[in-house]
Every structure is written in C-alpha cells, then in structure tokens.
Amino acid sequence: MALEKHDKDKENSGGGRPVAEKGEHIVARHLIEDDNIKEEKNLVIDGVDVSGRWNTFIISRVDSDFDRSFFEEIKKTVAGSRINRCWQCGMCTASCTVTPLYRRFNPRAFIYMMQLGNLKELKKYIDVAWRCVGCYKCSQRCPKQVNPAEMMEALALVIKKYFPEEVKTKLKLDEEVKKIYEDMIIGHGRLDLAKLHTSAMQKSGRTKELLGKIERDTIFKMAKDGRAFSILRLGKPHNWSRSKEAIENYLRKLNTIENGEAGV
Amino acid sequence: MDKLKENQAAYYPGCALLTIDRAYNNSSKLVSKKMGIELVEIPDYNCCGIGEMKSKGAASMYMPLRNMMLAKNRLGSKNLVMACSVCYHEFSRSIARVKENQNELSAVNEIFKEAGEFNEEFIPDGEARHILEFLYNEKGVEEVKKNVVKPLKGLKVAPYYGCLYSRPSMYTFTDKKPKMDNSERPRFMHEFLEALGAETVFYGNEVQCCGGRNVVQDEETSFALCSQTISKAKKAGADVIALICPKCAGALDVNQPKIVEKFGKDSELPIVYLTQLMALAFGFSKKEAEFGDMISEPLKVLNEKGF
Numbered sequence: 001m002a003l004e005k006h007d008k009d010k011e012n013s014g015g016g017r018p019v020a021e022k023g024e025h026i027v028a029r030h031l032i033e034d035d036n037i038k039e040e041k042n043l044v045i046d047g048v049d050v051s052g053r054w055n056t057f058i059i060s061r062v063d064s065d066f067d068r069s070f071f072e073e074i075k076k077t078v079a080g081s082r083i084n085r086c087w088q089c090g091m092c093t094a095s096c097t098v099t100p101l102y103r104r105f106n107p108r109a110f111i112y113m114m115q116l117g118n119l120k121e122l123k124k125y126i127d128v129a130w131r132c133v134g135c136y137k138c139s140q141r142c143p144k145q146v147n148p149a150e151m152m153e154a155l156a157l158v159i160k161k162y163f164p165e166e167v168k169t170k171l172k173l174d175e176e177v178k179k180i181y182e183d184m185i186i187g188h189g190r191l192d193l194a195k196l197h198t199s200a201m202q203k204s205g206r207t208k209e210l211l212g213k214i215e216r217d218t219i220f221k222m223a224k225d226g227r228a229f230s231i232l233r234l235g236k237p238h239n240w241s242r243s244k245e246a247i248e249n250y251l252r253k254l255n256t257i258e259n260g261e262a263g264v
Numbered sequence: 265m266d267k268l269k270e271n272q273a274a275y276y277p278g279c280a281l282l283t284i285d286r287a288y289n290n291s292s293k294l295v296s297k298k299m300g301i302e303l304v305e306i307p308d309y310n311c312c313g314i315g316e317m318k319s320k321g322a323a324s325m326y327m328p329l330r331n332m333m334l335a336k337n338r339l340g341s342k343n344l345v346m347a348c349s350v351c352y353h354e355f356s357r358s359i360a361r362v363k364e365n366q367n368e369l370s371a372v373n374e375i376f377k378e379a380g381e382f383n384e385e386f387i388p389d390g391e392a393r394h395i396l397e398f399l400y401n402e403k404g405v406e407e408v409k410k411n412v413v414k415p416l417k418g419l420k421v422a423p424y425y426g427c428l429y430s431r432p433s434m435y436t437f438t439d440k441k442p443k444m445d446n447s448e449r450p451r452f453m454h455e456f457l458e459a460l461g462a463e464t465v466f467y468g469n470e471v472q473c474c475g476g477r478n479v480v481q482d483e484e485t486s487f488a489l490c491s492q493t494i495s496k497a498k499k500a501g502a503d504v505i506a507l508i509c510p511k512c513a514g515a516l517d518v519n520q521p522k523i524v525e526k527f528g529k530d531s532e533l534p535i536v537y538l539t540q541l542m543a544l545a546f547g548f549s550k551k552e553a554e555f556g557d558m559i560s561e562p563l564k565v566l567n568e569k570g571f
C-alpha cells in the first residue's frame with residue numbers, strides 16, 4: 001500500500017529476482033546510499049571463491065566522532081527525555097503505521113541520527129519526518145520505553161532549529177497548521193473545528209474545494225441540524241487570559257529547544 | 265457549584281463533543297444515565313491540547329491538568345470521565361508524566377501559580393477515565409444486558425478502537441485498571457456490543473490508526489488508512505463500524521465521501537458511535553441517539569434492518 005515510490009525502488013528491486021511486495025523495500029536498501037555499497041564482480045576471501053554470492057558489502061559506517069552536545073539538547077526536552085535508552089532494536093519501525101506507506105519513514109533510524117547528532121543524514125529526511133500520525137504503536141511495543149512516538153516530536157524541534165530554510169519551504173503547510181492550532185489552543189483555550197478546517201484549507205490553497213459538492217453538503221447539513229451554530233457558541237473559558245499569559249511566560253522562559261521563538 | 269452525589273461523575277466533554285460530535289456527547293450521557301451514572305460537565309473547561317502541544321514541554325500538561333483542577337475544585341471529584349480518546353490520551357499522558365517526574369510536576373505548578381486561578385497546588389492523585397473503560401469497570405456487561413429492550417439482533421458491527429484508547433499502556437494504564445482491557449487486542453467494546461445482541465466481526469484493523477492527527481495537513485495518509493479499515497470491515501461483512509473517538513469520526517465519517525471518491529465504493533460503510541448503538545438498544549429513538557448527524561448515513565441500514 002505504499003503511497004510514495006522511491007526512485008531506487010525500481011532500480012534495486014531485486015535485480016530480476018522474484019520479490020514479494022513486503023520484501024521489496026528490504027532489497028531496495030533505502031537507508032544505504034549507493035556510494036556506500038561496494039559490489040565486487042569476482043571475490044576470493046581466504047582462498048575461497050565467493051563470487052556471485054557474497055559480493056555485496058556496505059562500507060563501514062562506524063561513527064566515533066559524534067557530537068554529544070546535540071544528544072544532551074534533545075534529552076532536556078520533555079518529548080525527547082528518553083533518547084538515551086534506545087538500543088536500536090527496530091521494534092518501533094517494525095510497528096509503525098506510516099512506514100509501510102512511506103518507506104523512508106524510519107523512526108529507529110531517525111532516533112539513531114539524533115543520538116549521533118548526524119544532521120547531514122537527518123536533512124535528507126525532512127520531507128518525510130513530519131508524517132508521524134502519533135498512533136503510539138511504537139511506544140506500546142518499544143522494549144526500552146523510549147517513547148519513540150514523542151521522539152518524533154523532538155525530531156520536529158530539531159528540524160525546526162537546524163533547518164529553518166527547509167522548514168519554510170518543505171514544511172510550510174505543516175508549520176502553518178500547527179500555528180493555527182496553537183493560536184486557538186493557547187489563545188482561546190478552546191478549539192473551533194470549523195475554523196480550523198477552513199483556515200487549513202485556505203493555507204493549503206484549496207479554498208475552491210470548500211465550494212465543491214462534498215464540502216457544501218457537509219456544511220449545509222451542519223447548518224440545518226444546528227451544529228454549525230453550536231460552534232459559534234463555544235466561547236472561551238472564564239479568565240482564560242490569565243492562563244494564556246502564564247503559558248506564554250513559561251514558554252518564553254524555557255531554555256531548551258522547546259522554546260521555538262528564541263531558537264535557543 | 266454543588267459537589268457531586270454518589271451516582272454522579274465529573275465529565276469532560278471537550279471541544280468536538282460540544283459541537284459537531286453532539287451525537288457522541290448526547291448518547292454517552294443517555295446511556296450512562298440509564299446505567300445509573302449521571303455525567304456532570306465540569307464548568308469552564310478548556311481544550312486538552314489535542315496532541316498539538318506535545319513539543320511545548322509542561323505547557324502541554326497544563327492544558328488537561330487545569331481541567332482536573334476544575335473537577336476537584338468545583339465538583340469535588342478527583343477523577344474525570346471523558347469520551348474522546350484524544351482528550352483521554354492527553355489527560356492520562358499528563359497525569360502519568362507528572363506522577364513520575366518531579367521536575368515536570370513543579371513546572372506545571374509554576375504555570376498554575378502564575379495563572380493564579382486556584383489556591384492549591386496540583387497533586388496527581390486522580391485518574392482520567394475513558395467512557396468505555398469507565399462504564400465497563402464501574403457498571404459492567406451485566407448492567408448493559410439488563411437495560412437492553414431492543415436487542416440489535418442481526419446487526420453486524422465492526423468495533424474500531426483506534427489508537428489512543430488502549431495505547432500506550434505506559435500512559436493509559438489500560439492493563440492496570442480494575443479489570444483490564446488489552447492494549448493489543450482490546451475486548452470491552454466487543455463485549456458491550458454482544459451484550460446489545462449485535463454480532464461483532466473480526467476484520468484485523470481494530471486498533472489501526474485513522475491518521476486523524478494529521479488529517480488537515482496530510483489527507484493522503486489518512487485517506488489511505490481509512491480506506492483500508494473501511495474496506496476490510498466491509499469485506500468481513502460488517503453493516504456498520506462502531507467508534508469511541510470523535511477524531512476517528514472526523515477521519516472515517518466526515519471524510520468518507522472524499523475517501524469514496526478516491527478509492528471507490530469498497531470504502532463506503534456507515535459509521536456510528538458505540539454509545540449510539542447502546543442508546544438504540546436501550547430503547548431511545550434514533551433521533552435521540554442523533555444517528556442523522558452522521559455523514560455516512562447509518563439510518564439507511566438501521567431502517568432496512570428494522571431498528
């Protein structure tokens with residue numbers, strides 16, 4: 001059910017060998033760059049000719065020169081506080097709802113890159129990293145209680161801090177929708193679902209669709225049965241402005257990457 | 265406001281249930297009352313944060329916990345019942361976190377202090393209860409059976425639990441509640457539906473995700489997941505899919521016409537809330553259970569089957 005076809009899928013789909021759909025992406029080697037794969041035509045190891053069988057290798061990727069400060073930065077956040085516990089078993093990726101749809105979405109690998117502070121690698125995945133649907137299958141099954149679902153939130157913070165340019169281009173919609181949510185949640189203390197829907201449609205340049213039959217039918221139905229008006233009556237909690245100020249103050253004073261404004 | 269009586273429970277409706285998902289709100293109240301518990305809304309509630317604040321540290325915990333404070337302060341109740349699985353998740357996540365982590369608890373209390381709305385500090389001594397788990401544990405299947413006046417004989421239902429009712433157990437403590445529901449294979453809704461006289465079908469997507477969280481910015485993913493769930497349920501012979509979360513309803517019900525447009529008629533199946541079916545079996549009218557609110561038109565199949 002993959003929604004995204006990676007170019008490499010075709011090139012590497014087993015070299016003519018019959019591969020079940022499930023196995024395709026294993027053969028397709030997404031997370032290994034082509035430059036890192038070494039293939040020998042004829043290979044003799046210790047006097048044994050292994051040509052045709054053992055002739056594909058991955059160039060050693062041992063990374064010992066990594067930046068610890070990055071790891072500490074993530075550990076300080078609420079969402080990423082358990083990054084130290086991950087032992088890279090891959091249960092999260094195996095459980096993930098999104099991985100079968102977008103095979104480059106690989107929570108285990110993202111956590112690894114965060115542990116090592118490997119920004120160069122992370123940058124390659126900005127276009128899929130935001131697709132986590134927050135289903136917590138990974139967290140349910142993770143044997144080390146790393147809470148990978150929330151590690152994906154930490155990942156978003158990291159991306160926001162280190163790749164502001166990409167966020168502005170590739171993640172524009174995601175950021176804008178988040179902003180709509182936050183403005184409503186913090187600003188008003190309650191969520192206006194109708195406004196959320198229409199503003200998000202506008203932001204994604206789909207205002208026209210709002211006038212299409214499906215949308216019109218739904219809006220008409222809700223106006224007719226009175227639900228549209230209940231949205232207008234939703235209101236705000238009393239004295240919410242005090243909570244709002246307290247929350248904003250808290251966020252301003254934070255000295256972790258959770259403080260988006262200051263870009264600490 | 266008066267403190268609660270013995271047969272009352274503090275209830276958090278949330279933004280969806282007070283507006284477009286009134287079907288779930290009303291039917292939850294109806295069936296709870298019938299089963300002997302009156303749900304009393306906390307006054308002055310605020311949004312739980314709907315998962316969108318998680319990267320904002322303790323602020324994400326202040327949102328739900330302010331409501332726990334209201335329940336205690338205004339209604340004298342440590343616990344709070346809610347029907348939305350997303351709210352349930354936000355509440356139980358926050359409670360579990362501050363129980364375990366002193367720093368996070370103090371950070372939340374700092375916000376409380378600054379807002380100055382309550383005189384006391386927040387103490388995590390209460391629980392969030394999901395309406396399904398709550399009715400199951402407090403009243404039980406027998407109480408459901410006792411109230412059935414119109415058995416749903418011949419109705420095939422695909423129970424859909426979605427994600428956050430049972431996952432992750434580190435937050436929901438699903439496995440530790442008085443009687444446990446399983447995180448991987450929950451059963452409570454099955455038992456309720458069978459007690460109503462309906463037949464449950466197995467279709468394999470009971471705890472799949474609907475993609476609801478990203479539904480506004482990533483329809484593509486949500487549609488693919490929902491189409492899979494609906495078509496599997498349909499293939500298994502279900503007449504309707506029963507839900508326990510308004511976010512799932514947004515993805516599976518409200519968006520269904522668009523999903524059908526994209527994936528065809530295999531992805532077309534009426535969606536209802538569990539509590540609507542309970543209300544129907546308990547003798548309330550289809551109007552009282554607000555079946556007409558659902559976009560996927562469950563009324564057709566219900567009428568056909570003679571309910």
Ligand code: SF4
Nearest residue numbers: 086088089090092142
């Ligand atoms: S399941 Fe947990 S321990 Fe295993 S790789 Fe994922 S986060 Fe790490």
Ligand code: SF4
Nearest residue numbers: 096132133135136138
């Ligand atoms: S929470 Fe996100 S990363 Fe975890 S299984 Fe679900 S989609 Fe995958």
